[in-house]
Amino acid sequence: MDKSYNHKEVEERIYKLWEDTGYFNPDNLPDAKKRKPFCIIMPPTNANGNLHAGHALVITIEDIMTRYKRMKGFKSLWLPGLDHAGFETQVVYERKLEKEGRSRFKMSPEDLYREILEFTNSNKSNIKSQTRKMGASCDWSRENFTLDENIIKTVYETFKKLYEAKLIYRGKKIINWCPKHQTSLSDLETKDEERTEKLYYLKYGPFTIATARPETKFGDKYVVMHPKDKRYKDYKEGQKIQLEWITGPIIATVIKDEAIDMEFGTGAMTITPWHDPVDFEIAERHNLEKDQIIDFRGRLLSIAGEFSGMKILEARPKIIEKLQAKGLVKKIEENYKHTVKTCYKCNSLIEPQIKKQWFLKMKPLAKPAIKAIEQDKIKFIPKHYKKIILHWLKNIIDWPLSRQIVWGIPIPVWYKGEEVFIGENPPEELGWVREEDTFDTWFSSGQWPFATLKSKEGDFKKFYPTDVMETAGEIIFFWVARMIMLGIYATKKIPFKTVYLHGLVLDAKGQKMSKSKGNVINPLDITDKYGTDALRIGLVMGNTPGTSLSSDENKIRGFRNFSTKIWNASRFVLMNLEDYKKVKMTAKDKKKVADFKKKAKEITKLMDDYKFYRAAEKIYGYFWHTFCDKIIEESKKDLAGENRASAQNMLLEILSGSMKILHPFMPFITEEIYQALPLKNKKKSLIIEDWPK
RNA sequence: GGGCGGUUAGCUCAGCUGGUUAGAGCGCCGCAUUUACACUGCGGAGGCCGAGGGUUCGAGUCCUUCACCGCCCACCA
Numbered sequence: 001m002d003k004s005y006n007h008k009e010v011e012e013r014i015y016k017l018w019e020d021t022g023y024f025n026p027d028n029l030p031d032a033k034k035r036k037p038f039c040i041i042m043p044p045t046n047a048n049g050n051l052h053a054g055h056a057l058v059i060t061i062e063d064i065m066t067r068y069k070r071m072k073g074f075k076s077l078w079l080p081g082l083d084h085a086g087f088e089t090q091v092v093y094e095r096k097l098e099k100e101g102r103s104r105f106k107m108s109p110e111d112l113y114r115e116i117l118e119f120t121n122s123n124k125s126n127i128k129s130q131t132r133k134m135g136a137s138c139d140w141s142r143e144n145f146t147l148d149e150n151i152i153k154t155v156y157e158t159f160k161k162l163y164e165a166k167l168i169y170r171g172k173k174i175i176n177w178c179p180k181h182q183t184s185l186s187d188l189e190t191k192d193e194e195r196t197e198k199l200y201y202l203k204y205g206p207f208t209i210a211t212a213r214p215e216t217k218f219g220d221k222y223v224v225m226h227p228k229d230k231r232y233k234d235y236k237e238g239q240k241i242q243l244e245w246i247t248g249p250i251i252a253t254v255i256k257d258e259a260i261d262m263e264f265g266t267g268a269m270t271i272t273p274w275h276d277p278v279d280f281e282i283a284e285r286h287n288l289e290k291d292q293i294i295d296f297r298g299r300l301l302s303i304a305g306e307f308s309g310m311k312i313l314e315a316r317p318k319i320i321e322k323l324q325a326k327g328l329v330k331k332i333e334e335n336y337k338h339t340v341k342t343c344y345k346c347n348s349l350i351e352p353q354i355k356k357q358w359f360l361k362m363k364p365l366a367k368p369a370i371k372a373i374e375q376d377k378i379k380f381i382p383k384h385y386k387k388i389i390l391h392w393l394k395n396i397i398d399w400p401l402s403r404q405i406v407w408g409i410p411i412p413v414w415y416k417g418e419e420v421f422i423g424e425n426p427p428e429e430l431g432w433v434r435e436e437d438t439f440d441t442w443f444s445s446g447q448w449p450f451a452t453l454k455s456k457e458g459d460f461k462k463f464y465p466t467d468v469m470e471t472a473g474e475i476i477f478f479w480v481a482r483m484i485m486l487g488i489y490a491t492k493k494i495p496f497k498t499v500y501l502h503g504l505v506l507d508a509k510g511q512k513m514s515k516s517k518g519n520v521i522n523p524l525d526i527t528d529k530y531g532t533d534a535l536r537i538g539l540v541m542g543n544t545p546g547t548s549l550s551s552d553e554n555k556i557r558g559f560r561n562f563s564t565k566i567w568n569a570s571r572f573v574l575m576n577l578e579d580y581k582k583v584k585m586t587a588k589d590k591k592k593v594a595d596f597k598k599k600a601k602e603i604t605k606l607m608d609d610y611k612f613y614r615a616a617e618k619i620y621g622y623f624w625h626t627f628c629d630k631i632i633e634e635s636k637k638d639l640a641g642e643n644r645a646s647a648q649n650m651l652l653e654i655l656s657g658s659m660k661i662l663h664p665f666m667p668f669i670t671e672e673i674y675q676a677l678p679l680k681n682k683k684k685s686l687i688i689e690d691w692p693k
Numbered sequence: 694g695g696g697c698g699g700u701u702a703g704c705u706c707a708g709c710u711g712g713u714u715a716g717a718g719c720g721c722c723g724c725a726u727u728u729a730c731a732c733u734g735c736g737g738a739g740g741c742c743g744a745g746g747g748u749u750c751g752a753g754u755c756c757u758u759c760a761c762c763g764c765c766c767a768c769c770a
Contacts (some may be wrong), residue, residue, distance in 0.1 A: 004732090192767090199770090210770060224770095261769055269770045278768040338769080384697065388765075391696070395766080477765095542706050542718075547698080555705080558718060561732040572729030606709095614707075617717065632729075 001574060001676060005567035007531030011668045015132055018671075021685050025139045026075040030688060035075035039463040040066060041449050041496075042138060043471045043479070044083035044146055047123040048092045051130040053505040054472060056523035057543075059134040060536045061502060061612065062470050066137055067664040068607055071691040077463055079452055080131065080138040082124050082145045086408040086441030087189070091181065091345045093119055093407070105182070109406045116407045130524055135532050135667045137687065142459070144452045146444055147409065154451040155444045156412050158490050160422050167361045168401075170420070174273075174280040175400050177353040178343040179298040183404040184357060185343065186440060187397070188478055190350050192339040199336035200320065201265070203328045205243030205252060210265035212336060213272075214319050215312045218246055218304050219291035220270035224282060227256040229267050246323060247305040257282050275352050294351060312351075357402040358411060358437070365485040366393045372494050378484065379498045381545050381610050385476060392477050393485075401440050408438030446482035449495040466496045473501040500610055503547045505539070526553065530560035533666035537562070540665060541616045562620060563669050566662070569628045570673045573651045576639050580648045580678055589643075589650035592631055596622075596654045600692040603661055612665075619661045627654055652677065657692045 022028040029035060040062050045055060062078060070076035093116050094104050104112055124145070131138070144151060162168040175184040201210050207223055223241075225232040232254075239254040252270075259282055260267065273283035273290040283290055295301055300315055302308045307315045323329045341350040370393050372378060373386060380386045402411065413435040414426040426432035444451070449469070453460040465487075469480065480499055487495030505521070526535045538556040585593065599622050606615040631654065638647035656677055659670040663686055674686040683689050 004730095212770075259768080264769055271770085276768080276770080278770075281768075339767095382698095388697065391766075544707080547706090552705090552719095554719065557732080561730095564732045565730065568730035568733090570729085575729070609709085611709085614709090617707075621717075628730085629734080633734090 001567075001571050003571075005531075005563055005669060005672075007533070007563070007668065008528070010672045011133070011135070011532055014668050014671050015135065018137065018685060018687060019140075021687070023070070023685065023687055024078075024137050025141050026070075026077045029070070029075060032075055035073060037077065037463050038066075038069040038074035039077045039079070039453075039466040040468050040470060041452055041466055042078060042080045044081035044144070044445065044448065045127050045131070046085040046088055047082045047120045047127055047145075048085055048089040049123065051127060051134070051523055053521045053523055053539075055131075056134060056535065057502055057505055057539050058470065058472070059131060059136050060539045061500070062468075063134070063136050063138075063536075063667070064540065064612055064664040065468060065470070067667065067687060068691070070137070070687060071660065071663070071689060073690070075462075077142070077459075078136070078138040079142050079144070080136070080140060081143060081448070081452060082127060083445065084120060084146045084407065084441070086438065087181075087183065087185075087345070087403060087405060088441070089116060089120060090405045090407040094181070113406045133524065133527055133532060135536065137667070142452075142456055144455055146441070146448075148455065150455040151444065151451045152409055154454055155409060155439070155447055156424065158447055158486065159412060159443075161490070162360065163422050167364060169359055169361070170356060171359050172354055172356045173359065173400075174277050174352050174354050175357055176341060176350045177296065177355070178346065178348055179296065179351050180346050180348040181343065181405070182296065184353075184355060184400055184402060185350070186400055186442075189344050190341045191344045193342050193347070194337060194339050196335050196337050199333040200323075200329060201331040201333070202323060203330055204245070204268075204270060205241050207268045208266045208330050209269050210333075211270075212338060213316075214323065215300065215304075215307075215315045216272045216275050216293050217270065218293050218300075218307075219274075220245075220272060221250055221252050222255045222283075222286075222288055223252050223268055223270050224255045224257050224260055225268045226258060226260040226262045229260070229262050231267060244326065244328070246319065246326075246328075255282070255286055255288070257285065274354050277352055280352070280354070290354060292354070294353075296353060298351060357400050358413075360399040360401055360443075362396040362399055362485070365489055366396045368488045369393055369481070369484045372484070372488065377494055378496070381498065381500045385473065385499070385501055389476055389481055393481060399440070399443075401443050402437040403440055404437055406438065408441055409444055411435045411437050411439055442478050442482055445479060446486040447490065449483060449487060450491050464491065464495070465493045468498045468500055469496040470500040470502070473503055476501065498610075500545060502543070502545055521553070526556055529553075530556050531563055531668070533563050533669050534559040536667075537616055537620070537665045540612050541620065543613050545610065562624065563666065565624055565628060566666070566669055566673070569623075569632060570655060570659075570676075572632060573655050574676060577648055577652065577678055580652065581645065582680070583645040583649055585649050586643055586646045589638075589646045592650055593653050595626075596657055597692065600657060600661060604691070607664075616665050619658065619665070623658050623662070627658060652679070659686065660689050660692055663687070663689075 018024065026032060026035070042062060043058060066076050066078040097104060159168065176187065176190050177184055197212050199210055199212050200214055201208050202214070204223060209223070211217060225235070235254045237254060237256045241252045241254065242249060243252055259278060260269065271279035271282055272293065273279045273288065274292045275294060280290070282288070291303060293301060293303055294312060298312055300307050300310050300312065304310070304315070307319060310318070320329065342348060343350060370390060373390055373393070380389070412422060412424050414421040414432040415435065416432045421427060421432060426434070449466050450460065450464055453464050469483070471479065483495050487493065523535060534556050538559045599618065603615045603618050606618065632651070635647045635651055638644060656674070656679060659674050663670040667687070671686045674689070
């Protein structure tokens with residue numbers, strides 16, 4: 001063995017050795033037929049950039065589970081995948097275009113699609129080589145991409161099935177519109193932002209109404225109050241009132257609705273159904289007319305009279321000026337705090353709009369999911385996520401599936417007048433027009449576990465339902481909940497037994513990593529400097545599921561030192577094994593081996609309980625402070641005396657056992673050492689060795 | 694407005710179903726230097742386990758109230 005551990009050279013050579021054995025593919029494992037299946041589907045990596053610390057954590061945890069189960073004798077499949085990541089990728093690409101002084105809106109959809117595809121393809125190979133560097137023992141022969149033909153086929157089948165079951169419908173409903181990205185977004189893709197703005201009290205005939213958005217008020221011709229509000233008892237539902245409004249006289253109609261909060265403002269409000277979800281609901285209930293005031297680019301329409309064509313924020317002060325001149329402004333409250341919805345990617349103010357879109361009815365899909373979770377058919381780690389997901393599922397609303405972006409799976413629908421055809425290819429006759437929108441990317445990733453397993457003959461039967469879904473707690477609603485619902489719907493089975501959710505990787509001070517703060521850890525830099533094994537165990541140790549992990553270079557350096565320790569201890573043992581032969585051990589040495597086995601048993605229990613952070617800590621502490629500091633030190637006397645052979649046996653047994661236990665955490669260095677050990681019945685690779693019993 | 698998580702050594706965090714002197718890593722302070730390893734070894738300092746109350750023979754660990762920090766969800770014009 002070399003005097004020091006050269007991680008760069010070893011990692012490259014060892015990963016190749018593993019790939020050459022073919023054991024990442026469970027079909028190639030020894031006695032593959034007799035093994036019980038174990039399966040993890042890798043969350044498909046967004047192919048729009050480099051691996052970041054979060055990816056490194058995913059790969060590490062999932063690889064630990066996969067390697068552990070493989071050593072425990074399972075037919076262990078970890079299926080890798082890449083994600084076109086629809087909107088996310090398009091946003092990344094649009095930023096790139098912006099920097100180049102270009103714009104998606106000046107390109108044909110075909111050109112834009114082609115460019116993003118090229119961009120994604122070049123990232124794919126990058127991501128894959130980085131995943132290999134992390135030591136991932138996934139089966140590359142089963143790799144899937146979310147735009148693969150067979151995936152799309154499955155997605156279309158599900159869509160059709162849902163449509164025929166009347167769970168999918170096309171509706172003209174209010175949606176979240178991002179004026180910058182020119183697409184609708186689901187509620188999950190928006191975030192609330194608290195703003196302090198002015199609240200205007202306006203005279204509306206005999207009423208006073210309050211609004212923070214006077215620029216939406218042009219078409220307001222309904223005034224709504226609570227049916228029990230005594231202040232307005234003299235006004236009857238449907239009563240018409242003529243009054244002077246922004247651009248002239250109008251006829252307003254009185255509406256009574258219980259959605260009105262009597263405590264707020266004057267208890268009377270006008271509604272803008274086209275641009276406000278609450279108002280939309282009221283209008284739907286009372287069958288009221290809806291007028292569009294603002295176009296999809298955020299400019300006022302002709303209904304705004306002299307303000308038409310103006311951007312809404314420019315128009316606001318001018319409208320107020322006019323209202324003041326007409327004596328319609330009663331009062332202005334300066335510091336009115338309220339929350340507004342913004343696009344989660346660009347922070348633009350969301351402008352609700354009414355648009356014809358495809359929706360998925362969620363209540364019927366949520367029902368069996370709720371039941372499964374309530375009956376603990378799915379185990380959540382950590383368990384408090386059970387409550388969180390149940391709460392969300394119980395309050396679920398319909399899911400808008402349509403996105404007005406090119407980078408995604410096209411919605412397989414054709415129209416001819418009122419007729420609708422579901423399918424990729426329209427009927428023979430002429431005149432069918434294709435739907436232009438694409439699916440929300442989560443509609444396809446929500447089907448990932450069964451879509452991927454169906455792409456290889458026999459896999460679905462063998463590996464579905466899968467065992468563990470490991471992903472970031474952040475995307476529990478986006479992804480996990482939808483996989484459960486769509487999985488149960490499409491396959492009648494819950495797609496996984498256990499959901500393991502990890503937290504964010506934070507910097508040393510506990511702050512979220514971001515490029516602007518300059519505190520991002522690039523996993524590949526760390527790997528380069530300290531070795532993949534050091535990074536891996538550094539990401540796991542002290543990392544409780546669900547909570548965030550603080551990490552910095554200093555910590556990783558400590559684990560590099562551990563690698564060195566492992567290397568040197570192994571070197572010492574090997575240096576003393578030239579004349580090794582198997583003999584019976586002394587009672588003292590037997591006791592040491594027995595102690596190790598006891599430790600191994602404790603660790604196995606922790607591994608089975610998904611407490612990798614504690615398992616890692618245990619083997620770390622044992623190896624360094626018991627094996628190195630005590631056992632090796634004490635053995636030096638024996639090695640020089642009559643008990644030499646016994647000591648050799650004892651050292652080899654504990655060292656090889658430790659390499660096995662450390663292997664899921666630190667695969668490279670342990671394999672390298674394993675290859676050098678003079679063991680009987682040695683396997684081709686440590687990855688198929690038996691886990692210590 | 695509702696819900697969830699956190700508060701333990703200077704820092705980052707463990708501590709499972711309550712049980713002898715509360716743990717780890719990093720940091721800090723001594724000592725050791727032709728040792729497998731200085732990317733080291735040995736030794737050490739450092740904690741009224743957020744605050745109050747309760748249950749118990751016994752509580753970081755269970756119950757309760759409060760404070761502060763963080764996150765999520767929600768249509769208040």
